[in-house]
Amino acid sequence: MWALVSGLFLAYATLSLRTHERLLSHSFDLAIFEQAVRSYAEGRLPVSEVKGPGFPVLGDHFSPVLALLAPAHLLFPSARTLLVAQAALIAASVLPLALWARRALGGAAAAVIGLAYGLSWGVANAVGFDFHEWAFAVPLLACSLAALGQDRPRAAALWALPLLLVKEDMGATVAAIGLLIAWRGGPGRRRLGLATAAAGAAWTLLAVLVVLPALNPGGEYFYAGFLGGSGGADGGFAALLHKGTLGLVTPDEKAVTLVLLLAPTLFLALRSPLLLVAVPTLLWRGLSDYAPHWGTGYHYSLTAMPVVFAAFVHALERRGTTGPGLRRALAGAAGVCLLLLPGSSLGKLAEAEMWRAEPRIAAAHRMMARIPDGAQVQASDGLVPHLANRTSVSLFGWAASRPDPEWILVDTQVAPHLRWPLSARDEALALARARAAGYRTVAGEQGFVLLGRTPRTG
16 A cells, blocks of 8 residues: 555656646646745745735635645745645545555455546646645545544544635535534434534635635635626526526536546445535536636546545445455446546656657746846746745736736747737737836847846936
């Protein structure tokens, strides 16, 4: 089991670090989280210049768990610290599921299930996209669900409660775990379960309705707007009804995501009540008006994966699946995992392009080295995470960025599919406006343009 976890950690870390080195990490989310962790390391409440000048991160998402990374960032001040920590946390989540599977189903089953979970598309795509606080959630979820599946309700509750410090939405997941604890058993178990559920539900409501609006500069919980749109007051009752029923599986991308979530377990996860723990996450994703929430990209399926595989182990154990039946289930799960792997982010490790030396990368680092520590900078999306550890950096072309920085560094040859937030035309116009406002070209190389602000006189 430890060899399996170590191998997955190396794969995750390699993918994340190589992606970052190739300038394919992003201001949203990696630089935001690094600026937050850097704040904690410097003894301050977390702020992110990428979100806006002095923007309080705890008013965006309530994730005080990020403070745990402050000591590591103090020793190794780099975005790489966050990426390696994420690789370790996600790899560690394999262990409780694999150990439970070994006790319930045998060593071979544990190895297959651990590998299928560790290489599953939801995990792989999360690792391939920057850093996210949900990395802290998956080992806690795996431990809680493994304890619940082995009828250890107190351990399940104790592992679940720290999820409240990971992100405000995890309270609903804690509530679901609490209800499952209370579902069967004596009065003591029911009290424990209902108390856990009440704590989870109460915290999510408190965070969303009170804490986050109080800390947010706009005085609101920003992400509540994603649940409005066509299902809100403007859409009327019919639109709201549609959003709460058919809207959960339409457009088709939502249904495809649900199928792909269950496919690695051959849909056997549906036979376990543990799968209900994924309902809160799937519910807000389905109701959201933000299209990336529906699909299989980014990190949005990360927290669903330990739930699905815990339900898989539980279903096999409850059925008493042994011999040929168990071997067929494991072979099917492994086959689906291998079929989906090339299309996931981990599949990029087998691509020659991933390992090709690119002169532009060295040029980018030479240009960034010309910017002094502590400077105020605006930079292109892929460059921001490389500057967040030593400068006050924000995103070039983003309306909320701090105006009139000392330096502007732009990648004018970024691939079209990676160009954000400005089009090539708008970027050229923005650079022209900067030069007209007094910025001078300090250096240019391989499509990178570095502008410095001309000192004012008089």
